[in-house]
Amino acid sequence: MGRNRLGLSFEGLDLYARRLEKLGGDIKNVAEKCLVKSKEHITPKLHQVMSRHHLTGATEASIDENTSVEWSGTQGKLPVGFNLGSGGLPSVFLMYGTPRMKKDQAMYNAIYGSGIKKEVTQIQQEIFNDEILKQMGG
Numbered sequence: 001m002g003r004n005r006l007g008l009s010f011e012g013l014d015l016y017a018r019r020l021e022k023l024g025g026d027i028k029n030v031a032e033k034c035l036v037k038s039k040e041h042i043t044p045k046l047h048q049v050m051s052r053h054h055l056t057g058a059t060e061a062s063i064d065e066n067t068s069v070e071w072s073g074t075q076g077k078l079p080v081g082f083n084l085g086s087g088g089l090p091s092v093f094l095m096y097g098t099p100r101m102k103k104d105q106a107m108y109n110a111i112y113g114s115g116i117k118k119e120v121t122q123i124q125q126e127i128f129n130d131e132i133l134k135q136m137g138g
Helices: 012-023 028-051 090-096 105-112 115-136
Strands: 070-072 076-079
Touching: 012 028, 012 076, 028 076, 028 105, 028 115, 090 105, 105 115
Parallel strands: none
Antiparallel strands: 070 076
């Protein structure tokens, strides 16, 4: 995989985090849950789009399935997409095209599109909301 990583990024995230912290919630655990659920939402969409490009199966097999969040201090990151070092390099050509081949916009959108970003944002906000309600006893 290149440097495609999921992160927490939505409007009001800092407010959600402060509120959860005041209620005694485990922010690191919630952040990790957000990242894992986001990746679990994206990965099947990649497999679905890749089914159109099945020659050897190597590129589809390079889709990163690992859900272990990498922590560096207070920043958690989770790789998403293709592992370029393990047969995923053709995914770059598929997503961006070449002089002889049109790009596959659906593949690009499955990782980078505004629709998927909105869906991921909604997933992450729901997880934070659920955790805040749980901490409040609801």
